[in-house]
Amino acid sequence: MTLYMIGIGLGDEKDITLRGIERIQSCSTLYLEAYTNVPGTTLERLEDFFKKKIIIADRSQVEERTRELLHQAISGNVAFLVIGDVFTATTHIDIFLEAKKKNIQVEVIHNAGIFNAITITGLSIYKFGHTTSIPFPRGTTRIDTPYDVIQKNKSLGLHTLVLLDLDPFQDHYLTIHEALRILLATEHERKEHVLVESDFIVCCARLGTDNVITYGSIKNLLALDYGKPPYCIVIPGTLHFMEEEVLQLYSIQDNQK
């Protein structure tokens, strides 16, 4: 039988593809990973829509759940639903690998994830460098990894997508303000001119659903309220005039008109 790994997109139940729905209809068991992002829908709405019970795969149970779903895929079709795209956000590739090792048939049904949604900023996806993330700070204001990544990408003229830590089960999200404060505190200590308050960057909330996108100086972006999560930040590299022109659609001045 088959393990279907199905991206369900970033919005609600209408963002699934026809192929995804067809495959789900053939499955006796449905799992939903719910620890990497915030759906624009609810478990109940998805269950109503698919007319099937969905088992939530909590991060703490991921190994146990993986064993369970691989075991079930030997005797029946199983769907593993992922918010956004299947292999973008996390380590679901290990489930794919385990299934392949056990000679379980796997079909991957892709969908739009953060790397698709971000293109509405006008920034060319071809010009993004290494993606980085800012973790919840644990007793420190300085966090070096994202700073290093931004520095390297900038040196090549590349954009940096900065993801912000989140723990949906605890309803805990690193905010844009916290993330910017961490980057500025790191700059303050290292003084390598990677990111200063006057730099223009892009701050986003709920990409793929509400699409709150703002472009402006870090100083001005710190004064805004972004509403609900999830959030991300892009530090632009060298801008093509077309990228600059699209970004102007999102400039804070425009938004405050």
Add this chain to the structure above:
Amino acid sequence: MTLYMIGIGLGDEKDITLRGIERIQSCSTLYLEAYTNVPGTTLERLEDFFKKKIIIADRSQVEERTRELLHQAISGNVAFLVIGDVFTATTHIDIFLEAKKKNIQVEVIHNAGIFNAITITGLSIYKFGHTTSIPFPRGTTRIDTPYDVIQKNKSLGLHTLVLLDLDPFQDHYLTIHEALRILLATEHERKEHVLVESDFIVCCARLGTDNVITYGSIKNLLALDYGKPPYCIVIPGTLHFMEEEVLQLYSIQDNQK
């Protein structure tokens, strides 16, 4: 009224999302860009499926078509269908920008594109650097830009997605063999040890549909037949053990068993 910019995915008509279909139903005019990729379907099948006539937006007419569709979006709903995702492959962002400037309402409906499909190689999308492409050679065997990009990405441990030039209207596609020969010829002239015959890379055909994926040395990959286009190549950067393990699923030895 609204201009709907809708990604239809990389496979066939079943890869569209429910939201995409819903929006298409509300449109009087449908355009399909058909110059950046090869659909796993035909125009006729799409027209049958949507029960609507589709106008092909040829690359040579793109400016004229853009004016036309923006004009139509003032008085009615218009759908602009893009193979893969909306803003991934080319410069459709200029249509988005023009619409916004004219105060035409635009809704973007994302779908999976090459940056989603490539993740089935096991290579982390977070670790890709600048994307590059190899053009049809015009009287030269050496092409510097992709070589430079691969060199820079490799120096940071990043993977490079290399797209190969294509002209679907002329049924003309740069092949994997031609692309590898160009890269090796460039190496032969520049001798900067960016890419040699013994290097292990990934060659792909028809990603998102048939998914032909091969991992091996350039020397061995040159001996393979990849079938129909489209093609792409990935030059891996530093590999995490999990990436290496997934790539082994595609190693040429395994494929030839």
